Amino acid sequence: MSTANEVRELGIDAYLSRQQDKSLLRMMTCGSVDDGKSTLIGRLLHDSHQIYEDQLAALHKDNEKVGNAGEELDLALLVDGLQAEREQGITIDVAYRYFSTAKRKFIIADTPGHEQYTRNMVTGASTSDLAIILVDARYGVQIQTKRHSFICDSLGINQFVVAINKMDIVNFDEAVFEKIKADYLKFAEQLNVSDIKFVPMSALKGDNVVTRSEHTPYYTDKPLLELLEDSPAAEANHSFEARFPVQYVVRPNLDFRGFQGTLTSGTLSQGQAVKVLPSGKSSTIKELVTFDGHLEQAQTGQAFTIALTDEIDVSRGDVIVPADSTAAVTNLIQAKLVWMHEEPLVLGKNYNFKLGSKNTSAIVRKIDHTIDVNTLEKGQADQLQLNEIAIVTLELTESIVADIYRNNHETGSFILIDRISNLTIGAGMIEALLAEEETKPSEFSAFELEFNALVRKHFPHWQALDISKLK
Ligand SMILES: Nc1nc2c(ncn2[C@@H]2O[C@H](COP(=O)(O)OP(=O)(O)OP(=O)(O)O)[C@@H](O)[C@H]2O)c(=O)[nH]1
Numbered sequence: 001m002s003t004a005n006e007v008r009e010l011g012i013d014a015y016l017s018r019q020q021d022k023s024l025l026r027m028m029t030c031g032s033v034d035d036g037k038s039t040l041i042g043r044l045l046h047d048s049h050q051i052y053e054d055q056l057a058a059l060h061k062d063n064e065k066v067g068n069a070g071e072e073l074d075l076a077l078l079v080d081g082l083q084a085e086r087e088q089g090i091t092i093d094v095a096y097r098y099f100s101t102a103k104r105k106f107i108i109a110d111t112p113g114h115e116q117y118t119r120n121m122v123t124g125a126s127t128s129d130l131a132i133i134l135v136d137a138r139y140g141v142q143i144q145t146k147r148h149s150f151i152c153d154s155l156g157i158n159q160f161v162v163a164i165n166k167m168d169i170v171n172f173d174e175a176v177f178e179k180i181k182a183d184y185l186k187f188a189e190q191l192n193v194s195d196i197k198f199v200p201m202s203a204l205k206g207d208n209v210v211t212r213s214e215h216t217p218y219y220t221d222k223p224l225l226e227l228l229e230d231s232p233a234a235e236a237n238h239s240f241e242a243r244f245p246v247q248y249v250v251r252p253n254l255d256f257r258g259f260q261g262t263l264t265s266g267t268l269s270q271g272q273a274v275k276v277l278p279s280g281k282s283s284t285i286k287e288l289v290t291f292d293g294h295l296e297q298a299q300t301g302q303a304f305t306i307a308l309t310d311e312i313d314v315s316r317g318d319v320i321v322p323a324d325s326t327a328a329v330t331n332l333i334q335a336k337l338v339w340m341h342e343e344p345l346v347l348g349k350n351y352n353f354k355l356g357s358k359n360t361s362a363i364v365r366k367i368d369h370t371i372d373v374n375t376l377e378k379g380q381a382d383q384l385q386l387n388e389i390a391i392v393t394l395e396l397t398e399s400i401v402a403d404i405y406r407n408n409h410e411t412g413s414f415i416l417i418d419r420i421s422n423l424t425i426g427a428g429m430i431e432a433l434l435a436e437e438e439t440k441p442s443e444f445s446a447f448e449l450e451f452n453a454l455v456r457k458h459f460p461h462w463q464a465l466d467i468s469k470l471k
Pocket residue numbers: 031032033034035036037038039040068069070074076080089090091112113165166167168169201202203204205
């Protein structure tokens with residue numbers, strides 16, 4: 001049923017509440033130029049009745065002017081929104097599309113596939129639960145297919161659907177499908193992804209997109225849309241130990257001091273023994289407060305305020321964890337870094353470093369090795385250019401609480417920011433937490449340290465830096 005009919009039939013309130021109850025799948029589409037990404041997304045929108053009549057009329061009109069699909073309606077025009085992009089015939093930015101079916105709602109990150117847009121792909125992949133990897137049936141697994149798969153895999157996406165598109169051009173030949181599947185599986189042995197499905201498809205004609213095709217009797221699994229409807233959404237990180245990065249310290253009156261933030265993993269309960277990192281000071285949760293009242297137990301993803309039973313020093317960027325946590329605190333990390341700026345990465349240069357609510361600064365001490373995104377081969381370099389990926393060792397000005405990205409995406413990923421332009425110039429995923437470096441004796445006098453501690457305790461909203469932790 002189309003959205004308009006559904007709204008008409010149910011009334012707006014019932015429609016909205018039905019939408020709210022549906023589970024959400026975030027996914028991204030990857031493909032090389034002309035593999036048919038835009039046509040596929042257009043087909044999904046069209047066949048799941050997500051297009052309004054006026055949009056459809058505009059589509060028919062545009063199709064006459066700039067359509068690229070010959071006899072067929074060029075569904076790519078529905079998604080290639082930008083004028084410049086239409087004229088050049090390529091997708092140049094990350095576009096997020098929303099659509100829903102009776103079973104589920106979806107957000108698709110439509111990212112450009114060219115190598116010079118690796119950073120855009122990384123952005124799209126960082127929030128996706130599933131990747132649709134498009135392969136043109138005529139050309140099979142290409143260097144680009146490998147690059148896209150590697151990026152999605154690096155960002156921790158654990159479900160891939162390899163959509164072997166344009167099967168109509170190869171007469172829906174089973175041998176072509178099987179050959180591409182075997183080639184891909186061989187390549188995927190180097191990746192971590194565990195769930196890979198293959199669909200022989202024609203985005204243009206609609207085969208195996210929304211309905212099962214009669215041209216592919218050898219394919220017995222579900223059409224693409226059903227696979228998407230039935231795929232498990234990435235689990236909220238309930239099982240991992242609790243991490244509560246403090247975003248803001250509030251003191252509305254002298255009797256209440258609370259720490260606001262979002263629980264990025266695990267659960268926290270009233271009365272639970274906790275400690276604050278990096279200081280390691282321990283306390284007990286007095287109450288968990290939300291706008292709607294108190295919580296007995298807080299779940300992953302919930303935003304709330306924690307009040308502790310003791311007056312201990314907590315500031316923005318600190319992390320509240322269970323008392324028996326073995327969470328690492330360190331100033332030396334090894335990470336997979338994607339360089340996102342025209343100016344190359346310079347070893348030893350000071351960059352601002354942001355991990356969740358923690359802001360500090362960092363230098364890249366060394367590039368352990370680069371990774372060729374096309375072949376996955378390792379290389380050596382002393383600079384990183386735009387869109388290059390490398391394993392690097394970073395030294396931070398202050399010690400931080402962090403996790404390995406594989407275990408916890410929120411506390412395992414960070415960005416590097418240029419100090420002058422304030423632009424995000426690198427995105428990193430932590431691979432290893434190295435032993436903390438020796439701290440130099442503090443250069444501050446006892447009075448300065450004490451005064452700093454007092455200011456931080458009584459005026460937390462000033463967000464003064466903890467100078468005792470500076471190296
Ligand atoms: N025969 C056939 N042609 C297709 C199919 N899917 C897409 N095409 C055609 O392939 C061309 C490229 O399709 P697009 O959807 O624009 O490709 P894209 O991957 O989005 O390309 P960029 O936006 O340039 O990245 C168009 O002419 C489509 O009509 C298919 O299943 N069969």
